[in-house]
Amino acid sequence: MRTSESEAKGLRRSLEKAQRDAEVDHLTGLPNRRAFEAVLEREHKAARAALDPLVLAFCDIDHFKRINDTHGHEAGDRVLRLIADLLSGISDDKCHVSRHGGEEFVMLFRGCTLTEAKERLDRLRESLAERRLVNRHNDEPFGQITFSAGVADVFDHTDPRAALKAADEALYAAKTGGRNQIRVAPKPGTAR
Structure with missing residues (x-):
């Protein structure tokens, strides 16, 4: 009987680990797209019930292919981890960041207005654009690393x-429109 209980506990631990692994991007350590979809659904319901603002943001590293082509994929991976860390730095218990895929990240801001979320991203974008990063393996400059983003108020849309x-x-x-900028999604039915 003890053997069966021990095996069952081991199987439960293995299953829990597999579930966690299935929801984490192994390169950045951020939740992945699958995990984000669950957070989006949960936070949408909670924000609606609490009458909290809820804003989505898509962020994408500008000219990422050039980084990989010039400096190699290992350097590109380091840039992805840097951006993941920076985006995580502006998140909190009501702001979630996930790697959506490739060089794209998605964020969910609960309790922030559209303007506040845009401003947080813009400050980070400006700070990153001012940095001069160097590839530590060969001391070659990366050049300016920037990202672009689009933000939308979740409750301006049908779902x-x-x-x-x-x-x-x-x-x-x-x-x-030129990259290295944040754009706000228009409300449905308004001109762009």
Whole structure:
């Protein structure tokens, strides 16, 4: 009987570890897209019930392919970890950051207005753009590292997925508009 209990405990621990591993991006240590979707659903319900503002942001590292092509994928991985750490630095118990995939990150700001979330991201974006990073393996400068982002008020949209799409479209507008900027998604039905 003890053997069965011990095996069951071991299996439960293994299952819990597998579930955690399935929701964590191993490069950055951030929650992954799958985990973020669960957080988005939970926070959307809670924010709606509490009448809290809820803002989504899509962030993307500008010219990331150039970093990988010039400095190699290992250096690119270090830049991804740096951006993950910086974004995590502006998050708190009501702000969640996840790696969405590639060089893209998604953030959820609960209790922040659209303006406040944009300002937090903008301060971080400006701070990063002022830094001069050097590849520590060969002492070559990376050049300016920047990111672009799109932000959307979740409650301006029919559901969280629509808000996510709007934030993604605002990110695309930031990229096509010159990069290194934050764009706000327009409310549905308003001109761009």
